[in-house]
Amino acid sequence: MNRLNATKDFWLAALRADGPALQDAVAETGPDAAVPACPDWTVADLTEHLTSVLRWVRELAPRGVLDRPAARTVPDPRPAWPEALDQLRREMTGAIETLDALDPDLPSWTWPAQAKKAGFWQRRIAHEVSVHRWDAEQAAGRATPIETKLAADGVNEVLDTWLPAGYRKGPTDLHGVVHLTATDASYEWFVRLRGAGIALLDTGTILDTDDHHPRAEASGTASDLLLTLMGRLETDKLTVVGDPRLISALRAG
Template sequence: MTRLHGTKDFWMGALRTEGPAFAATVAEAQLDIPVPSCPGWTLTYLVHHLGSVYARVRGIVGRGDTEPPPGPLTVPDGLPTGTAAVEWWRDEFDQLMTVLERVDPETPAWNWAPQPKRAGFWHRRMAQETAVHRWDAQMAVAAGEPIEAKLAADGVGEVLDTLLPAGRRASDQPFHGVVHLIAADAGQEWYLRLRGEGVALLDTGTILDSDDHHARAQVSGTASDLLLALWGRLGFDALDVAGDVSLLEGLRAGR
């Protein structure tokens, strides 16, 4: 198994690219159109959702402690619509960037994952959240651009080492077997073993353990397509797949 080791500079650089790309897309679109990759959402709701995520994360990171925030994420009523919604989003994004730029990644900060409770978690999470939703927005206007390969490979890693171990799997069914993912354009690969509701990333030297008697699947494609498939934005049939394809549903992250 190989992984990228992201840094604050890497994720902030991604935000500086993906944030303006999201803003440019929604600024030129009719905001009442549906977002096909997020069933039931319009572009207005996508703008409100992403801006509300930014506001919540600012509060988490800015406190400097590991206490959880009160209640779940909500999108408040009464948010602006039309062009005012885009300006509201820009303000939320700018405030998030200011907070993330200033904070040391080692500063204590709550998160929901089995990860150290440090602010650096949110640099990564916000870069990935923004990139995937930028793709959602562009797809709504039939102008989707892939996610940059290194960022997408980091996003695949986030799904596998953070979201799935945290229980954020789309399906609640048990899965058993070994899956091999390959992002050829990023020079990255991952082996993981699904065991019921759990998932474990594996080193390549351990995948032939004698206790593994389950079917395997292999998925190969660009890092962007792999990431989007893990998030349910693409079908796995858009990639090169071999073996027991039923295992792949055990890799999808919940929205």
């Protein structure tokens, strides 16, 4: 596995790029357009979701405590579309300013079993916005890839955070080893599936002739790998050798 030395500045730079692009896409598309990557969602649903997530994180991340925050809420009734767009703009700006002001080591409640620090939210919101930016642009008919290094860190996040925390959408009864390769960057990952369990391996030495578990290898751009793991693309966007079900078992959500 390659460890990307991502930092607060890296994630905030991504947010500052993807945030305006997302807002442009939802404003262009309008509230009633379908979001193909999110079945049963309209652009209005996507906008409401993001606005509530950004508001929730903006309020919880600076608290400096580890107790669980109040549940995220959405307005009822939903505001008119011009107001919804303005709320998204305000919450995006506020979230970026809040996360930028935080020390990544500040104590913070987080949902996975990792270090409980504000840096988690700087990373999480960068990826939340980048993937939903892609969703919004797909709804507008002009989706562009996620930036390579950000996408590679997004693959890391799926494998080191989402899946170990139990957020798996793929099958949980498979055993085997998966090798993922980002063709546009020097990043690769080795993952062992043990049914409901998962282990992210530091090297590929497990892929030797003495290991008889099923194997699969998948290669593609870092963006396509991330979007596949996040359920936005099918595995046929990747070059797959071996059992494709093992790739599907890495889907998060």
